[in-house]
Amino acid sequence: MVAVERKLMLSDMALHVARGLLTALDQHVAAEPVNQIIVCQGSFEHDLTSSCACRLHCELGQGKAPFALGQLQGASFVMALKVAAALMATDAQTRTVLIVATERWRRPFHRSIGALTALGDGAAAVLVQAGAETGWVARALTVRTPAAPPGVGHPLVWIDAATLVSVIEETCMQAGVSPAAIDWVLPARLNRRLACDISSRCGLSSARTVLGDVGSTGYLCTADTPVSLDKLLCAIRPRAGQYILAWSAGFQGQVACALLQFHGDEHVRT
């Protein structure tokens, strides 16, 4: 079973989640204006000349020239986080970045990715702020995009488990955190067996690995990580210092890992 959006277009979905997030935040904190919008999508807008990023920019009335990042499938979201962090670090005028990941699969795309997974429709929005004193702080972000799978041949779908393990270890090392100390592990909801295998190989606690229910939505590709993150954040009450490790993977070896640490004592539920 996969989630299928029949009414809304891709950019309608993006706008819906972006507005929902900004409205919810407005109720809790004095929201800063969004300075930059970044869209992640692997599927197409039905209207081929329409720009989802430019639509968000127009309808939300905020931000500098918006753009989309892609071609890394599930790993696109962490790549967008990396670019957002880099833009905030180099431009004093960029303090708040809205990342919106959205997918709506229509022909010519197939929903099935071999025996690995099936693609569902979904969207999620995340607001990233520079210098925030409370909330989830990105301690380390790693993305790697190998050109070819190990060994002979070049299959159409290959999840590079070895590179994934090394990226997770590298991310933990960068932040000076032992994998065993991670409080919640969010794997890509591609395949339960893969998620368990990666946790085991990295020394991540299997009890703290949040496997989720991919059977109800299908794999949400670029939106997978932020949707999983949203579900987790709605279900927990974190304490200062606790960690979330989220990893994701593209279908052709791309891998990404984000290590987030909770700061402060107030957890704003959106």
Added chain:
Amino acid sequence: MCAPKHPPVLALSGVAYCLPDKIVDAHAWAARCGQTALRAAALRDNGARCFHDAAGESPADLAIRAVRTLLADTRVPPDSINALVYAHTIQSSVIAPPASTVQQIQFAAGLDAVLAFSVAQQNCVSPFVGIHALRALMSQNGSITRAIIVCADLIGTGCDHLRAIQNLALHSDGACALLLERGGTRNRIESLYLYTDGRFFRGTDDDAQPVPDDRYYWSAFTTMRAALRQADVHADQITCVLPHHVNLPGWRRLMAMLSIAQNRLFTRNFARIGHVFGADPFINFHDCEDKVAGERSLLFSSGLAGCFGAMVVRH
């Protein structure tokens, strides 16, 4: 709070482009698409005489050729490249998952160790956005010293009738690859400015025609003026304006607005190659022979959805 880091000085160290061999004249295009000879004549009057037709080649094919040519021309070893960005205008210039066009380019060009991703939705300004994003990433990651941005787009065979932008330009299929290096001394990027007029996010109207922009000249002018100000240079210090190949008569007006002498507009490629999506200013950068060391060029592009971008390069 940490003070923002200065973005690294980047040099546009090399450019290579690839255009399909097949060239189609404006009149031949009008005939094959059921357009009038009058329209073909109007296109020619506005400097749009022909275009290159990929005739079945894919954007990835064109991109791979451009990247390989760039590597060969610059004699830069593939293993010294740390990042690859594919910047595209047309949504469907990428292949469907599980495949990835970026991965296809990366593999074919032997760029085994790069961080590869795509930027889009700024249409023909997407290569400028690619530079903007890379410059920020390079400031965060000292190990990225060399990067390639490649843009590749084409008009699919089913959309041939949509090649014309009003009577102002003909889209041409092609690709262009840029080599960016940290800290180079020649062809330094002194400024880069992006502007988006959100009113035009749909790009085209119900007949798939570009929506007329009543503020086009003002938006184009202010984007270029902002790039000049960011670089702290006066218009008279610009020796070459490297334009996108759309609306040649309109460029005369923009040059007057900028107070830059008309003979500094590089016009050779308007009629020769057509509008190669985001590649135009960079193709012109490659072909312009008036790049004197120490002098500056102004590069500009605009695209559907109200996107504008400009940058100043010091040679």
